[in-house]
Amino acid sequence: MxxxxxxxxxxxxxxxxxxxxxxxxxxxxxxxxxxxxxxxxxxxxxxxxxxxxxxxxTKGYRENLEEIVGGAIFEAEGSEMVVIKGIEYYSMCEHHLLPFFGKVHVGYIPRKKILGLSKFGRITDMFARRLQVQERLAVQIAQSIWDILEPVGVGVVVEGQHLCMMMRGVEKQHSSTTSSAMLGNFREDAKTRDEFLSLVRSW
Ligand SMILES: Nc1nc2c(ncn2[C@@H]2O[C@H](COP(=O)(O)OP(=O)(O)OP(=O)(O)O)[C@@H](O)[C@H]2O)c(=O)[nH]1
Ligand SMILES: [Zn+2]
Structure with a gap:
């Protein structure tokens, strides 16, 4: 860099x-x-x-996961679900270079490692500060957490409003989009996924 x-x-x-x-x-x-x-x-x-x-x-192109996470990975006992809700993000859609923005919700079940809480926001920003589609934003956040923590499972829900659909084009002012990415037991086990989704909904 x-x-x-x-x-x-x-x-x-x-x-x-x-x-x-x-x-x-x-x-x-x-x-x-x-x-x-x-x-x-x-x-x-x-x-x-x-x-x-x-x-x-677009500063996310000049950042990488290792530098962002630094030393903020800690050993932890137990395997209870951790949920971080309402991480706001601002991104640019790759089709029109117009903003889309909203909230990211992250959940994971640790195996042996937990991550410093601020790092979920920093990971979100690293991927949001690039040209994006909302679906890929969810997948990239989930995959990063999966790679760094090797958890039992991870789930990411991204909510977004797209100015390219509000200011121009189809001009729908009140539509919002929700996308998600689930890995490990969040993908395989409906009960775990439901627990995560109900925690996200109980904002
Ligand atoms: N799946 C997905 N689509 C997106 C996202 N951001 C913008 N888009 C869509 O990308 C599509 C591009 O469609 P095109 O028909 O090639 O472009 P366009 O003529 O500008 O389309 P309109 O927006 O319908 O006027 C549109 O349907 C946008 O709504 C995103 O994050 N995810
Ligand atoms: Zn767009």
């Missing part, structure tokens, strides 16, 4: 692997193509802002 660059006054940083200058040039051209005047005062710094915003919105 390249050098990290701090973005002034925002508390954000992004990898120097992102070519902000080139992205800004393309953004300027984009403004022209939509019929705007990139030289008018309000738009003067917009290409650069847009490039930096996109660097942030």
């Amino acid at each position: 390249g050098r990290m660059i701090e973005v002034e006054d925002t508390g954000l940083s992004f990898s120097s692997d992102v070519d902000i200058d080139r992205m800004s040039l393309l953004a300027r051209e984009w403004l022209e193509l939509i019929g705007e005047d990139p030289t008018r005062e309000g738009l003067l710094r917009t290409p650069e802002r847009m490039a930096k915003a996109w660097a942030f919105l």
